[in-house]
Amino acid sequence: MNFLKDKKILLIVTGGIACYKALDLIRRLQDKKSNVECVLTSNAQEFVKVITFESLLGKKISSNLFSLDQEKNMNHIKLANNAEIILVAPCTANFISKISNGVADDLATNVMLASNKPKIVAPAMNTNMWENKAVKNNINNLKKIGVTVLSPQSGKLACRTKGKGKLMDVDMIVENLNLFFSEKKLQGKNAIVTAGPSIEKIDPIRFIGNFSSGLQGYEIAEALSFFGAKTTLISGPTKLMPPSNVEFISVESSDEFLQKSVEKLPADIYISVAAISDWKARNISKNKLKKKSTSTSFDFKLSEDVLKSISTHKKRPKLVVGFSAETENLLSNSKKKFQSKKCDWMIANKITNAYGFKSEKNKVFFIEKNNIEEWKIMTKRIVARKLVKKIVSFFKNYKL
Ligand SMILES: Cc1cc2nc3c(=O)[nH]c(=O)nc-3n(C[C@H](O)[C@H](O)[C@H](O)COP(=O)(O)O)c2cc1C
Incomplete structure (x- = not known):
């Protein structure tokens, strides 16, 4: 219009x-x-x-x-x-x-x-x-x-x-x-978006992290805010500037992603774009770990499953969306995650050298119950707009 x-x-x-x-x-x-x-x-x-x-x-x-x-x-x-x-x-x-x-x-x-x-x-x-x-x-x-x-x-x-x-x-x-x-179609809605990598400390100076740039989440937060949603962006460390008109919360670890997400509930929309580590150190060493010739293994445990925790939370947002980054078996792995994380939609994105973490472009599949759509390769900005337009129709139908 x-x-x-x-x-x-x-x-x-x-x-x-x-x-x-x-x-x-x-x-x-x-x-x-x-x-x-x-x-x-x-x-x-x-x-x-x-x-x-x-x-x-x-x-x-x-x-x-x-x-x-x-x-x-x-x-x-x-x-x-x-x-x-x-x-x-x-x-x-x-x-x-x-x-x-x-x-x-x-x-x-x-x-x-x-x-x-x-x-x-x-x-x-x-x-x-x-x-x-x-x-x-x-x-x-x-x-x-x-x-x-x-x-x-x-x-x-x-x-x-x-x-x-x-x-x-x-x-x-x-x-x-x-x-x-335009009439702000998401006016009155509260949205939480997570973006960027997580940092799981091993000792005071080392961590496990990943190459997520944060761009896709930042673009989604910006698009939600343009459509009138009151948006909070919870981000791991990135080189990006937070978008206008968005509340910005900076975090590092999976625990912090979860804690800050829960603090922002209740919300209408939760979009988990952040690449949050599956593991964290069982104990973070107080001092720098020393090189030992006898052992090269670290002791990790599973970190919190932030998306699943929000999906199953008593204050669960009406719409919970996950992102699933995979380097192989994209669809089968993402469908499994869709089931186990109990979210409403899953966006499966293929990580290659050409698109995914380090690129401005994304190749994604949109997965919901009984429907999978393949989206052509497009900029993360366009992916964000397309997703937010879907969110607008979701809430239009949700009211009925
Ligand atoms: C060939 C040329 C290209 C330029 N391109 C840019 C540009 O793309 N972006 C920019 O910020 N400044 C650019 N500049 C510098 C600006 O022209 C300069 O800072 C100027 O003072 C801007 O004036 P204004 O902001 O009052 O229009 C360019 C300068 C030249 C000579």
């Missing part, structure tokens, strides 16, 4: 290599019959021409704070007040830093400060810039002050490297904007 019709959207375009994609974005928003106004920073105009934007929009665009012509009616305040939402795409590291610190030294930053409307930024930059601590801090700060961040994706970048920093797909930006205006 199109919720963007007649919506007043102010698009701020900042000076990055992905500026040209803003034209495509405007086109898609026009297709949705949105009413788009546009501001280009002066550095954006080094990459694209004002006239191209004006031709596409069929109206003048604003770019200068100190233009008598534009400012005789306090244009910067008007622009801020007239928009129902402000979208910054692409958003540079520089602009992120400025708006995170309340800098107001040009038209675009003044509009951002003067507006009390919802704001969404879609960053695009070189991977090292995106991973720079200063940028990370600024992004976290933006999230804290209520700005929604559409995380960039991985791919080939203009600087001829491959990595994270590519502007989110224009279609996805439009879908997110549409969702923003």
